[in-house]
Amino acid sequence: MTETTPYDQARDQFSRSALARLVLCDRAVRLAETAGNLAVTRYDAYTALGGRVSEALSLVRLAERLLVGAVIYERERGSSWEDIARYLDMDSAAAEERFTPEIDRWNTAFVVPYHVDETGRKRIPQLPTAAYDPKDACRRLDLWAHLRLIVEDKRAVSAGLRVSFPTDDTADPSLRDIGGWIWQRNLAAFMELLSRYVDSDFDETDMDRLALGLEATDDEDPDGWFAYPLIGSTASLEVRLANSVGSDVLSVVVAGAWSAALRLRIDTLMSALSADAQP
Structure with a gap:
């Protein structure tokens, strides 16, 4: 596979330091969200013995990945190993030895x-997700900062990055699009909940039509997506879907969610329906 994808074109508009910063932002948000879950006590009675230790350990591992992301970003922005080592309580040679394998993986990506999977059809990105699809990362992280940190700046994350396309979503409506993936088995639940969010009717007939439209789709083909309109009394959405050939995954893009609160609900729903392990 030598042809470029829309992800490649979007990535080319970011400096490498901007991509590294987005990865750092993304890992910081994941750590914050996971830590927040551990702070809740309401469901402690349903947690297996030792379960909170497992959750705490996951935070430690996320923090380690966050540190790696910070080192990669600092190297991309020109920091020396001496600059970095000063905050790690080690000498520069030890810092370089510790983090060089991660730097090498980043550069190689x-x-x-x-990489191409065993079918020869599906690309497997080697970059972290936020660097692979920086346009979506900007949208998602800006939305998180605006709603979760309650900051007035709607571009709190993307505003400081070196990019060559406008990140103001009034200039580029596609920045409001919510992209991701879900397991195929979760499609009905996804559409039913999405229809409730906009107060739209969605029944078995609609599901049959959607399933039929998906049969010949391929998310590697820009023209191989199926668009389904979801017209509700509170909002009108366009749901674009395509099969990820050779897997049990559906790629999804939801357009038309002009409300920040609605975009957050859709983003959360998409994350929930892609997070569970396959049976």
């Missing part, structure tokens, strides 16, 4: 951005 720009030279060989994809």
Whole structure:
């Protein structure tokens, strides 16, 4: 596979330091969200013995990944190993030895951005998700900062990045699009809940029509997506879907969610229906 994808074109508009910063932002948000879950006590009675230790350990591992992301970003922005080592309580040689394998993986991913799966059809990105699809990362992280941190700046994350396309979603409506994936088995639940969010009717007939439209789709083909309109009394959405050939995954893009609160609900729903392990 030598042809470029829309992800490649979007990534080319970011500096490498901006991509590294987005990865750092994304890992910081994941750590914050996971830590927040551990703070809740309401469901402690339903947690297996030792379960909170497992959750705490996951935070430690996320923090380690966050540290790696910070080092990669600092190297991309020109920090020396001496600059970095000063905050790690080690000498520069030890810092370089510890983090060079991660730096090498990061650099290699720009030279060989994809591996191809056993079918020979599906690309497997080698970059972290936020660097692979920076346009979506900007949208998602800006929304998180605006709603969760309650900041007035709607571009709190993307505003400081070096990019060559407008990140103001009034200039580019596609920045409001919510993209991701879900397991195929969760499609009905996804559409039913999405229809409730906009007060739209969605029944078995609609599901049959959607299933039929999906049969010949391929998310690697820009023209191989199926668009389904979801017209509700509170909002009108366009749901674009395509099969990820060779897997049990559906790629999804939801357009038309002009409300920040609605975008957050859709983003959360998509995350929930892609997070569970396969049976």
